[in-house]
Amino acid sequence: MDAHPQVSQDLTLARAALDRGERSQAARHLAGALPHAPTLPEIHELLSRLAADTDDALDLFPLDAHAPAGRVAAHAHLLAAAGRPEDGLPLLAAASGHTPGVDWAGVPWVSDPVLGDRIDPDALARTVMRLCTAVGDPAPATAAVPLQPYLTVVRHTVAAHGEHAMLLGAGSALARRLGEARLAVDWASRGARSHPSKLGEIWLGYAYRSAGRIPEALAALRRAVTYDPDDLSVYADVAATLADLGRLDEALDWTDRAMERDPMFDCVVHTAHRLRYRADGEVAHLIALADYIRDHPDDTHEHTDLADCCRNTPWLSGTPAGLGRLRPGRAPVNAEPSADARDRLLRVASGTWAHPPAAYDRALGLVLVEPWELLALLGHPSVTGAEQPGAAEIWACLGLLHHGTDEPWLDSSRRRLLLGLLDGEVDRVTQAALFALITYAWVDPAARADVAAVVAGRFAEVAGGPFTRAVAELAMITPELGRATRELAAATIRVPAIPRQRRRSYLLRWLRK
DSSP states (O other), rough: SSOHHHHHHHHHHHHHHHHOOOHHHHHHHHHHHTTTTOOOOHHHHHHHHHHHSSGGGGGGGGTTTTTHHHHHHHHHHHHHHHTHHHHHHHHHHHHHSSSSOTTTTSHHHHHHHHHHHHHHHHHHHHHHHHHHHHHHOOOGGGGGGTTTHHHHHHHHHHHHHHOHHHHHHHHHHHHHHHTTTHHHHHHHHHHHHHHHOHHHHHHHHHHHHHTHHHHHHHHHHHHHHHHTOOOHHHHOOOOOOHHHTHHHHHHHHHHHHHHHHOOOOOHHHHHHHHHHOOOHOOOOHHHHHHHHHHHOOOOOSSOOOOHHTTTTTTTTBOOOOOGGGOOOOOOOOOOOOOOHHHHHHHHHOOSSSSSSSHHHHHHHGGSSHHHHHHHHHTTOOHHHSSSSHHHHHHHHHHHHHTSSSTTGGGGOOOHHHHHHHOOOOOOOHHHHHHHHHHHHHHHGGGHHHHHHHHHHHHHHHHHHHHHHHHHHHHHHTTOOOOOHHHHHHHHHHHSOOOOOOEEEEHHHHHHHH
């Protein structure tokens, strides 16, 4: 018996319902137990008993647009028990796509070679492709074992039906997502040989790339272009592969060629901005990409280029290491914030974020905290001792951005409050306020000229002092900052930070002589 208490309870209730003849109640409890223990023999025994007791067992697990995964899986198992495993597999795959880390397919009928004989290879290819889309690329690490049975089905089906190009390609895509690079290359190569096509070469190119065989990946993707010169997504793949080979100029040439055909094609735009940023390090490329993402919320693919470029960069993806060495700063409001306000702030106060627009979006929940409480929390002892120093101050300032959003920026209370926090020496609060202003410039182009002027003025105030580098890091991520200020900030950052020398240590050494 599974140790999960919910499973034990559901099975007890399901048995009792069957004994009373209440089949719908029994079905509800079995569907509830399946997500927690999808391979538990007791659940499948009760499903068999339910099927034997009624002629309409499938109707007890109706399929609709919002059917929970447990119900879908139960329907699949009943189809398999009725001699229709080929109809049950797509349903089970849908459950796996919903929660890839659950062992939905770890049951005997899925891995039975008989299924490979019965199932149509075209239908299986479509099922596997839908599964690939659902689980992501790569699939979560927890899915590596639970999704293996689907690779077994592909093996059995290919053995029964011969070299089916579409199935081999789809199987390769799934194998690649599960870290099976060698298998992915084998299946994609066989598929491309049996039926040469653009899609076959794309699958082969991806498989080679996952195996680290970049030159061969490039050759396959170039062949894909010859099949369809108008498919700009392949241009983006070629560009990315060339960049992996260190041939950045050629990569940018491919993105330029694609953008001449369609300057708004999502895959090309994401790849082009990422590679341009890689070429010269100018944050303007990332800001342009953020603008594109904001203006095109319905992209056909999920892209991570902006987050990938921001990763491990001070302020773009998290609090810089030096922030914790600054003074905490003082709250401009002499009042005691509520426990609810403190708890709401600490729930979002992470030291990392994907990129500035993502940080802005994450702070939206702080609209439920009054501005005076956010101000009172700045430098408050209940948050300054957090595990990541400065994080709470950052999120309090980001929270201010979500108050009074109907006010024009230049006359807004949120701008006035953040500007007021910049007074005085550089500390965690002033840095947090400056970052909030810069973040708003990322999400609202109309505020960029104003914020750039504020940042330039702040940088001029601290230039030559001990905190010049700290403000320079923020200047480097500011949209539309003037060239002279940006170049000076870059030069400041290039100079290695020299730790302060402690005179006491020299005195001690002199005394020991």
